[in-house]
Amino acid sequence: EYPAHIEINRKYLHNHVECLKSIAHELRYVYQIYKASDPETDRHNRWKNELVNHFTPMDLNDKASIVEYNSKEVELDSYAFTQVILKQEYNLTIKHPNKAYQILIEAYIDKYYNW
Numbered sequence: 786e787y788p789a790h791i792e793i794n795r796k797y798l799h800n801h802v803e804c805l806k807s808i809a810h811e812l813r814y815v816y817q818i819y820k821a822s823d824p825e826t827d828r829h830n831r832w833k834n835e836l837v838n839h840f841t842p843m844d845l846n847d848k849a850s851i852v853e854y855n856s857k858e859v860e861l862d863s864y865a866f867t868q869v870i871l872k873q874e875y876n877l878t879i880k881h882p883n884k885a886y887q888i889l890i891e892a893y894i895d896k897y898y899n900w
Contacts, residue, residue: 806867806879813866814839817859828858828897835859855886865893 791811797803814836821833835857844850854860864881868890871877881887 802877802879805871805875805877809867809870810863813863814859816866817862831858832862861889861893862897864890865898869894869898 791808793804793807797807817832818836820829821836824830824833836859839854839857839859843854864886868879871879881890
């Protein structure tokens with residue numbers, strides 16, 4: 786089952802950049818769910834398969850769980866969307882703290898975000 790709302794961590798209440806990042810990232814899931822509900826492309830079909838268990842709580846102490854979660858295309862797409870939309874709409878340059886993951890995000894942006 787998909788979440789019914791988006792929650793922002795209270796520690797970011799006065800940090801507009803973190804709030805924007807969170808909202809953009811979580812909002813992208815809404816689009817992914819919409820496209821996965823009536824897939825038109827292979828990408829949408831991949832999203833459909835990944836979204837089945839994507840919103841179950843993750844064990845933050847289990848490295849395998851973290852790797853599995855972050856390896857999903859829906860997660861990568863959400864990070865990519867966040868970076869693109871914040872740059873385009875707010876002129877904010879956002880980078881993932883993990884440099885290797887940031888390289889993946891940039892490659893994904895190059896492949897799918899040609900707007």
